[in-house]
Amino acid sequence: MxxxxxxxxxxxxxxxxxxxxxxxxxxxxxxxxxxxxxxxxxxxxxxxxxxxxxxxxxxxxxxxxxxxxxxxxxxxxxxxxxxxxxxxxxxxxxxxxxxxxxxxxxxxxxxxxxxxxxxxxxxxxxxxxxxxxxxxxxxxxxxxxLPARIKTALGQGLLYIVVIGLMGRLITMMLSNWGFVAILFQWMFAANSLSLIGAIVLFLLTAGLAYWRYGRPKVKRITDPKKQKVVRWGTLAGLGVILIFLPNILGLWFSEILDNVGLFILMGLGLNIVVGFAGLLDLGYVAFYAIGAYTIGVLTSPELGFFNWTFWQAFPVALLMAFISGLLLGLPILKMRGDYLAIVTLGFGEIIRILVLSDWLKPWLGGTQGIQRIQRPVIGIEGVWTRTLTSQQDLYYLILAGIIVVAFVAIRLRDSRLGRTWMALREDEDVAVAMGINHVATKLTAFAMGALFSGIGGTLFAAKIGSIYPSSFQFLVSINILSLIIVGGMGSIPGVFVGALALIGLPELLREFAEYRYLFYGAALVAMMLTKPEGLWPEARHRLELHEEATPPPEAEAEPATENA
Amino acid sequence: MALLEVNNIHTYYGNIHALKGVSLKVEEGEIVCLIGGNGAGKTTTLRTISGALRPREGNIVFMGEDLAKYKPHQIVQKGIAMVPEGRRIFARMTVMENLEMGAYIRKDKQKVAEDLEWVFELLPRLKERRRQVGGTLSGGEQQMLATARALMARPRLLLMDEPSMGLAPVLVEAIFDTIVKINKEGTTILLVEQNALMALSVANRGYVLETGNIVMEDTGEALKKNPRVQKAYLGME
Incomplete structure (x- = not known):
């Protein structure tokens, strides 16, 4: 035996x-x-x-x-x-x-x-x-x-209990915004977790649903292109409605998280151009975020008293500053690649942070005290209707608008001739030049566009916080943005959204775990990269490549050539 | 006047004197091959012509114009395209996208579309694989793609660096057939090869490069019969 x-x-x-x-x-x-x-x-x-x-x-x-x-x-x-x-x-x-x-x-x-x-x-x-x-x-x-069907049902039921139970505090907090709806659900929760009755009901519901659904065909695939179009627009419209009402549904605390995630999406979309599309590893990306935020600060804060502009007057200047600094950073590092590039950009990021921290520039940039009383953006027409955007819920819409614009531009850039050029540069710089690509212009546009997007993030950050300090622009921010791109899938635009939600949203939701939050977060990241190394939502071509590598083409031809003597 | 005239060029890698006065000529419509051992300076010569390296002395004249004042990407616009050593296709781009990148400098969309058809006719395998990602092609197909990509620039002069490297004998023959075909359709070719026998068989003229110097120059057939060449590069005693 x-x-x-x-x-x-x-x-x-x-x-x-x-x-x-x-x-x-x-x-x-x-x-x-x-x-x-x-x-x-x-x-x-x-x-x-x-x-x-x-x-x-x-x-x-x-x-x-x-x-x-x-x-x-x-x-x-x-x-x-x-x-x-x-x-x-x-x-x-x-x-x-x-x-x-x-x-x-x-x-x-x-x-x-x-x-x-x-x-x-x-x-x-x-x-x-x-x-x-x-x-x-x-x-x-x-x-x-057990038979598979019961197994699935039981598994689903238990999974829901654990997830909903752990998120009990967040859910009750969210429910508290809903007035009478909250009362309807009150019996399900007890002291930040599921009540026993709640758990039983939840289990019966989810397990029952899984049991019922088991073996039934999933939602039918729609093949008719006309219907497909309707469905696509319908989904988009639905998503739009949800996004519009999201801050009201979720409440103040979640809106703040959403704002943070949004800012990181903005920066992620920018860095994705530099790192994901053009393949230039930039570790000092936070610098442009700082430049965007500080330009708004200097131009609008009455505390410094130089300009006292409104947010919208300062906004284009801030973008221009970010754009130009992207070009300026691009110039000295044109000939650098890979790790050298990473180190120089890292240095650039630190220089900017140290400059804003310095006593030397204190009269202009505030030094360690930062800049307070930054003007909030005002929307509407003077004399007809205006609104100052101050609450996290208000700013959510501003950030959402920013993301929509930036994402649109990023998608168009990716599919443009310039986007192709970036990609060719990422794949092989020497050959790209041999194809007639002007690598100077191409690299500079990548840096400048990335910097511009980050600058937009910076301006909105300044508007959201109302006061900025050098400590908000640590090196760690650059690393976070880079990580979210990697987790989402290098070069993938939807990947940026998923990555930002996972990397910035998740630790907030893990607050339940108190001081062990980052332990769980780290474990989740390791697990994620082990199971999906190409990212959570990889770029189609990258997925294709990894997928095809699983079944390699016949390599018979690739033997070394024999000397024909 | 020759299409390309390389006059006494000296190229350095830092302090290393790689080309010590290389001169060669390529006439319109020719296939010229450059043979030599490892480190003789073959690739360096091509890279200097394409502008990736700059000669410290000497000049390169293409269609009567000195190339010294042009940047690498402008030299492509002048009509010199390169098939780099080791293929170096854009691995994460599809075959079509690779070819489109080859035609990057061209603005005449109509002609580019025609040339795409021409390239597909020349290398039908690529048409079958046009939606596939470059990195998933086999070695031979990648070489075809690299060649086709360079052709998409519609060059007057095609520089080919070791097109037979790493390919099985059957495929080597196919590649050389393609080279001859491309040449017949009107593209002048400067070819660098380790596989001297094949290269000399298709070439009108050849140069032998040794440690940065041209040591011999003759027609392809004559070089093939030259005892020194036979001993050093063709493995015959």
Missing amino acids: QNKYTDWKQALRSGLLGGVIVVVLSLIGIVAAFINTYVIHDVISLGELLILGPVMALSLTAIRKATNKQPGFLLLTAAISGLASGLVILALAGLGQVINLRAMFLNASPDLYAIYAYQQAPIPGLLLRLLVCVIVSLLTAGFTL
């Missing part, structure tokens, strides 16, 4: 790994920190989920890897895995009783052991823990044995 032993060894190994993961999570302190963050109020907390999750996940791995697929064996495999995990957890608790682990691991506290023991006396409590580990593993095994 060679098989049986390898399966069991495998189960043991998986179980131990599961236990180790739980121990690590515990020692980092996540388990204890979230033991009172309920997914379902007073029933199951995130902390408990962090203990049971890895145990179940590794049981699942053991079951998947098992060679003997008989139900009995699978249950046994899962039980072994669960038991092993449980024993590792118990071992930590036991070790903690004997020696003082706290000297090294601050979080190996009696509190943690109490969590392990379900707040019971150590011996019965820990035995209960062990039992629970085995039971959840058995349940996992049982789950895999």
Whole structure:
């Protein structure tokens, strides 16, 4: 029975790994920190989920890897895995009783052991823990044995409970804007998480829906081009309506997040031209953002008292400044490529930040104190109707308008002759020149257009915040923009939107995780890049290339040439 | 007057003296080949002609005009196109887009469309693959694409750098057939090759380059029979 032993060894190994993961999570302190963050109020907390999750996940791995697929064996495999995990957890608790682990691991506290023991006396409590580990593993095994349809339904139901439960606080906050609608949903939530009844109803609804939908054909593909057009415009109109009402639906707090995401979309669209289209790695991109914002600041702030212009008077000047500085940065680095270019642009970004920070320019740029009382944009016609855009919800529309214009321009640029030229330059600069492309002009336009878009972002940022400080223009901002492009998909315009939502929106939504927010965020990023290295919404041609590489063309011709003698 | 006259050019890479007074001539309608060992300066000669490198001494005259005052991209407009060594197609652009980039300098859309048909006729494989991304083509197809891309500029003079590199013998023959065909249709060709036998067979005239100097010049046939050439470049004793 060679098989049986390898399966069991495998189960043991998986179980131990599961236990180790739980121990690590515990020692980092996540388990204890979230033991009172309920997914379902007073029933199951995130902390408990962090203990049971890895145990179940590794049981699942053991079951998947098992060679003997008989139900009995699978249950046994899962039980072994669960038991092993449980024993590792118990071992930590036991070790903690004997020696003082706290000297090294601050979080190996009696509190943690109490969590392990379900707040019971150590011996019965820990035995209960062990039992629970085995039971959840058995349940996992049982789950895999179910018919596919029920499995899907159950899985969907549980997934929704976890997601909605974790986002309970955000959802209740959002609901609070809705008046009477909020009352309709009140029973579903209790103290920032799902109530038990809410969870049951949610589960029944989502699981039922998944069960009903299972095996049914998905929405029929529309082939008639006329209907396609109708559907496309319909979707666009629907999206437009949603975008218009979004700040009202979501409320103030979410609007602020939306504004931030919007600003990063603006900058992402710009940097996407420089890095994604033209292939010029720019690490000092935040400089243009700063130039846009500071130009608005200097020109409009009555505190400095130079100009006292209105926002709209200063706006074109700010764009011009950003555009020109893009050209100026472009000039010295025309001959540089790759990493050298990255370092020089990085230096440029820092120079701009240090300049605005300096005492030397303090009378003009405010130094560390920054610039306050920047004029808010006023829309409307003087004497008829005017409105000063001050709230986050107001500015949302301004940013939305900016994004629409910039995205439109970016799409047109991508499909233009200039866009092709950028792409050729990205692919192979020498050859592009050999095709007759003027690489000086091409690179400069890429830098200038990118800078212009970032400048627009900067002006809107100044309008949104009302006061600007050098600390808002850290190097990290450049890195964030670059990351969102990579996460979204290099060179892809929709990718910028997805990337900005994921990179800027996600950490805000992860506030539930308090100080561990960036840990989860980092883990999510790593997972994202491992599963989708080409980005969340890659450029079509890039996807095509990766896809075709999976089935390479016959390479028979590519042998080295033999010397014809 | 010759189409291209290279007069005693000296090209340097920093302090390295790569070309030590190379002179050559290409007449209208010819295929001229440049053979020589590794590091002899073949590619350097082509790169100097195309403007990617600048000679410190000597000059290059194309259709009676000194090229020194032109930038690389302007030299393309003068009518010199290059098929670079190692193909170097735009890997993430489709075959069509690659060809469109080849015609970048041309404004006459009507003629460009005609030339596209001509190129597809010359290299029918590319027509089949025109929507495919360049990087997914096979080695031979990539060489065809690189050649076609250069032809899309409608050059008077086509510079080809090692078109047979890395290709199987069958494909090498196909490539040389194409070269002859292109030449018959009226494009003058300056060819750099390691595969001396094939190159000398198709060339009207040839130059032998050794460590930055032209050491021999003759018709293709004569060079093929030259004992020194046979020993050094054709592997015959």
